[in-house]
Amino acid sequence: MATADLSRPVSRRTLLHGLGTAGVLGALAALTGCGVPAAYVQPGDRGAPDRSAADRTLTFANWPLYIDVDDDNPARRPTLDAFTRRTGIDVRYTEEINDNDEFFGKISPSLINHQETGRDLVVISDWMAARFVRLGWVQEMDRSKQPHVAAELDPQLRSPAFDEGRLHSVPWQSGITGIAYNRKKLGREIRSTNDLWADDLHGRITLLSGLDEAFALLMQGNGADVTRWTADDFDTMCEQVERQKRRGQIRRFTGNDYIKDLATGDVVACQAYSGDVIQLQADSADIEFVVPEEGAELWAESLLIPNLARHKSNAEALIDYYYEPEVAAELASWVNYVCPVPAARDVLASSKDKDSAALAEDPLIFPDDAMRSRLAIARDITSDEREDYAKRWDAIVGL
The missing domain is CATH 3.40.190.10 (Periplasmic binding protein-like II)
Known part of the structure; x- marks a missing residue:
């Protein structure tokens, strides 16, 4: 049995994930x-x-x-x-x-x-x-x-x-795909994915650009069961994001560069990976990570x-x-x-x-058990679905 040396400081900053299809x-x-x-x-x-x-x-x-x-x-x-x-x-x-x-x-x-x-x-x-x-x-x-x-x-x-x-x-x-936000700058808590669409966050949020990374959390915000989501769930999610993009709610779509945006204050809230937020919290106690009430993706x-x-x-x-x-x-x-x-x-x-x-x-x-109860592993996008779904999502994102 190996003996773990646990005295080293944390030293990982993520470089995930693939962005396109x-x-x-x-x-x-x-x-x-x-x-x-x-x-x-x-x-x-x-x-x-x-x-x-x-x-x-x-x-x-x-x-x-x-x-x-x-x-x-x-x-x-x-x-x-x-x-x-x-x-x-x-x-x-x-x-x-x-x-x-x-x-x-x-x-x-x-x-x-x-x-x-x-x-x-x-x-x-x-x-x-x-x-x-x-x-x-x-x-x-x-x-x-x-x-x-x-x-x-x-x-x-x-x-x-x-x-x-x-x-x-x-x-x-x-890991978990949830929401990271700067509580001090926002002045309130975020509890729901739908909080991203609030007026006080107009132009101050980012979403992930990769379809596979982004879709599950957004569907969960709409009440979908992501373990068995449907084409209707996908359409609803896309229409919602298209609407929010048109009204200027979304500052931009990002890869892992959301980390810099959040750290510098260029954005106040964003889709984020749990491991990244742990690293950000080491430098700023104002950064929070939330698993929304409707759920978040466990991947x-x-x-x-x-x-x-x-x-x-x-x-x-x-x-x-x-x-x-x-x-x-x-x-x-x-x-x-x-x-x-x-x-x-x-x-x-x-x-x-x-x-x-x-x-x-x-x-x-x-x-903990309370957080786990809100986590779900999303059904993946099948090969039959991927081409059409990727085309529609990439058009929204601007890829």
Whole structure:
């Protein structure tokens, strides 16, 4: 069992997420035309001879700033180093994923042509993971080799619509898309998504530009059940945003640059990710994050093993290692997103380091029951829906 060093300061600022859908659609359309094989890969064609026993290595592709690092030597990653010492498995860790669509374009030619990607483990947002699962581009994991995943995975994340039973994916970190606001500048609380449309916020709010990132919270504000939303729910949401854009309520649509807008006071309220707000709160006690009364989206970015990965067992071992509560606690103390291992809370709570112990009480890392009751995992946009929905949303946003 790894011993967590919880004395390090928090050091993660998010670089999430992919913003568009046109790149994905274009890449897939190009690959499936002109004599190229159909995109879907049958279950029997996904695996390859596993070299794990003889070759104690593993290639792991992740986002930047999404793992613990050593203060004195940023090239060192303590939890990965501890895994290598324990297992003898050397992890080649790359921070090559900066955008879901971009990464899709990078590895999809190999997957569609039944070739190795050169990666044994990747982390992508669940809306993109849904596409990989539907296309048959990832392998089913052997849970008998992952007892900690089976025992410790947050029950609320266990069975998303795109991967029932989490057979092909395991959350790396989770998060909440809610509302951030400057309470001092606003002079009141925000409790509802509909508060964004109030007159005193005219021209002072931003929404996320990515369809997959934006739609769920806005639908929830209209009372939709996002676990089973419909075309009518989508139309209602789009009409609402179009109306608010015409009246000048929305300052602009953003990627992660909403962080700067909120920090500088250029906007007073915005759609936001929970982990970003934790970082903003370190610099300003005036910044608040709210899960609206109508609900907010709980999302995850998940670990997947691509087809034909040559070190599947090694990858499964690494995934299970990160579900040991002590290891999950060390990771959580750095990345500051919702920890998918609830038992890590007790590890942090018992820490002698005050900052680490305080994280155990932060509902944006370990949501309490009241907050959880308002969180939902949205049904993803299907391939049949995506082209029309993306076209309409991009026209609103101005992409």
